[in-house]
Amino acid sequence: MKIPACIYEAHKKEFLCKIDSENKTVSACAKRTVLKSNQLVPGDKVLLEKSGDEYQIVDLIDRRNEIFRMIIRERKKRITAANCDLVIITTSVSKPLYKQGVIDRFTTRTFQWDVPAIVVFNKMDEFQNEFDIDFEMRRFENLGIECFEVSAIHPENPSRFGRGSFKDLQNKLVNTQAIILGQSGIGKSTLITSLSNREVILRSSEIGKSGKGTHSTTWADMIDCGTFRIIDSPGIRSFSLDDIFPEELIHFFPDLLPISLTCQFSNCRHESSSKGCAFYGGGTDPQTADIIESRLLSYRKIMEEISKTPAWRKKRNKSVGSNLCN
Ligand SMILES: Nc1nc2c(ncn2[C@@H]2O[C@H](COP(=O)(O)OP(=O)(O)OP(=O)(O)O)[C@@H](O)[C@H]2O)c(=O)[nH]1
Ligand SMILES: [Mg+2]
Ligand SMILES: [Zn+2]
Incomplete structure (x- = not known):
């Protein structure tokens, strides 16, 4: 019988899990095949098997987000x-x-x-x-x-x-x-x-x-x-955004996205010298103009930073888990 549980603490080989149906926390190790293809982290939903007094994680349920x-x-x-x-x-x-x-x-x-x-x-x-x-x-x-x-x-x-x-x-x-x-x-x-x-x-x-x-x-x-x-979580020491591709950054600024869509050129850099840039055409709502201006500054700063890393280095392939935030 497989027992649904949630990981509360993840150590190298030992995991503290809370069993869904009982108010009970147990320590479990993980099957090698599970550990090989995934790193287990807090919040993960898993299936346990019990043999004697020992629990083992035998499956990881698909994550909603990471x-x-x-x-x-x-x-x-x-x-x-x-x-x-x-x-x-x-x-x-x-x-x-x-x-x-x-x-x-x-x-x-x-x-x-x-x-x-x-x-x-x-x-x-x-x-x-x-x-x-x-x-x-x-x-x-x-x-x-x-x-x-x-x-x-x-x-x-x-x-x-x-x-x-x-x-x-x-x-x-x-x-x-x-x-x-x-x-x-x-x-x-x-x-x-x-x-x-x-x-x-x-x-x-x-x-x-x-x-x-x-x-x-x-x-x-x-x-x-x-x-x-x-x-x-531990306090963040350094916080690089280098893996983000320049062309996807605007999607993570949903307040700027609709305005950017009205720029004359689709590859607009949203600088004061950019021809036909909607941010400088007086088209922004006066109620939020100061907010948008300050957010645009932030956007340009991050854009400058992430543009320094060439696209081929940003590839996302291997995935490893880490309990450490920094
Ligand atoms: N004046 C004041 N001090 C606070 C408040 N909240 C936390 N502190 C103090 O700030 C200091 C750091 O608090 P922590 O809870 O350890 O901070 P943390 O974010 O968990 O830090 P890390 O674990 O190092 O990432 C402690 O001395 C707290 O007493 C607050 O609302 N007001
Ligand atoms: Mg703390
Ligand atoms: Zn623009």
Whole structure:
């Protein structure tokens, strides 16, 4: 008899699995044929077989989606997690300070992964108006990405800018399997602890003198928070988008895509010197012109970066799993 289960923790040869039909977590090894063709990651749905007291993973069920990145040097795809309903892109508003470029890279990836995302601004208890948070939120909302403003250490604080509160965030997560992503030290683990109403206490660590995190979470593991589950992940160190082909980038900027379709030439580079470029023809909606301008800057920056890698190096072939995010 095969027993359906979900992987919570993936180590080299041992996997912590939760059996779907029972509230029971078991440790299992994996059949060689399964390991040979796949790397197993948190969120994976598998089939187990029991012999005596031992469980073995005998099958991997097809993934709905993968949270991955490409190592183009090695031509490998590294998978961090699978079957996510939602990506919680998290940022801190102070120590470490908010960086728009980093969040734009995350949204580019979530559109590539084809997984819905939200943006959570954490550490709102320390916010001193260092940047125009209302503008930033409008930027993401224009992309269809809902924003939340919370304090993981003071979850009872009301939202300051009328956006999603801590409670709204908890409600948003009900019945989902989410993954939390963001730089080190922004409070991912602390936030999961609060979202679980402190039913699970995760390890977190102090911010160093440089204002950066210390990479206290080192593995991506699934955490049960009662009505939802979240995969905690290590802070991202470097975040290359080099595997993306220049011609596909615009599809990961769905706010710019419809405007770009009205440019005179289909290979338009959307620069002020580009002939017949819709972005410079005064054709954009005045209500969102400032947002579009700032997003276009981001698009051009990423475009410049990914154009440096020749297309033949971007080939996506081999796939390996990796529990490490960085
Ligand atoms: N003031 C304030 N501090 C917070 C908040 N959330 C987290 N912190 C602090 O930020 C520091 C880092 O928190 P972590 O939860 O370890 O951050 P992380 O994102 O999990 O970091 P890595 O595991 O290294 O990727 C800790 O000292 C937390 O107490 C918050 O809402 N407000
Ligand atoms: Mg952590
Ligand atoms: Zn153009």
